[in-house]
Amino acid sequence: MKITFLGKYGGYPGKESATSAFLLESAEFHLLVDCGSGVLSKVQSYVDLQDLDACILSHYHHDHIADVGCLQYAMLVENKLGKRIEPFPIYGHKRDSKFDELTHDVYTEGREISVDQSITIGPFNISFCETTHPVYCLAMKIQANRKTILYTADTEWKDDLIPFAKNADILISEASIYKDQFGIVKGHLTGEEAGKLAKQAGVKQLFLTHLPHYGDQEKLVEEAKDVYSGPVQLVYPGLEIDVK
Numbered sequence: 001m002k003i004t005f006l007g008k009y010g011g012y013p014g015k016e017s018a019t020s021a022f023l024l025e026s027a028e029f030h031l032l033v034d035c036g037s038g039v040l041s042k043v044q045s046y047v048d049l050q051d052l053d054a055c056i057l058s059h060y061h062h063d064h065i066a067d068v069g070c071l072q073y074a075m076l077v078e079n080k081l082g083k084r085i086e087p088f089p090i091y092g093h094k095r096d097s098k099f100d101e102l103t104h105d106v107y108t109e110g111r112e113i114s115v116d117q118s119i120t121i122g123p124f125n126i127s128f129c130e131t132t133h134p135v136y137c138l139a140m141k142i143q144a145n146r147k148t149i150l151y152t153a154d155t156e157w158k159d160d161l162i163p164f165a166k167n168a169d170i171l172i173s174e175a176s177i178y179k180d181q182f183g184i185v186k187g188h189l190t191g192e193e194a195g196k197l198a199k200q201a202g203v204k205q206l207f208l209t210h211l212p213h214y215g216d217q218e219k220l221v222e223e224a225k226d227v228y229s230g231p232v233q234l235v236y237p238g239l240e241i242d243v244k
């Protein structure tokens with residue numbers, strides 16, 4: 001299983017960058033995880049759009065879905081060019097009417113994800129945990145080839161994430177805020193809390209994403225390392241991880 005990070009920012013993309021998202025590859029299947037601003041452009045550096053197999057969305061905040069409309073137009077063009085016959089699947093939860101917009105004519109098809117059921121998308125088995133965020137949002141446990149990636153999506157601290165993330169090989173955690181903003185900014189984790197989750201869940205490696213545009217992002221790594229002794233790093237566009 002290979003992870004390619006496409007963007008690292010929360011809220012909006014930085015200059016020539018993208019919001020937090022990544023591409024997963026296994027057995028020649030390509031799954032795009034979240035699709036915010038800048039992501040559609042970035043992903044084409046790593047896969048031809050005609051080889052992209054599916055997209056999954058954690059929630060419907062703009063920084064996770066801004067490029068979905070353009071992705072749908074891309075699939076329309078691919079269809080018209082005869083490069084794609086089946087509708088492109090876009091997975092998302094149904095707790096919001098935004099789900100209905102995931103289907104665009106015959107070009108894309110919305111498919112439901114829910115906490116009640118794990119699903120199989122290509123080689124990936126994925127299960128979900130509701131996070132604590134201003135809108136309904138799902139963390140994802142993604143498994144393939146006996147390896148586990150845990151993606152927190154957007155959340156503030158929630159104890160349920162500890163058993164959900166237990167012993168994951170890779171924890172991709174949001175770290176939207178610095179420790180001194182704890183209690184001021186709701187719905188997100190500090191670097192320290194990401195580290196605490198990594199430690200308490202016993203994960204092997206921690207990657208921080210959904211980063212702030214201000215301050216020294218390396219401080220988030222330091223905060224995490226204060227509580228977690230495993231490897232910690234910030235993600236950046238183009239960072240590739242082979243999960244073996």
Ligand SMILES: [Zn+2]
Nearest residue numbers: 059061133154
């Ligand atoms: Zn959000």
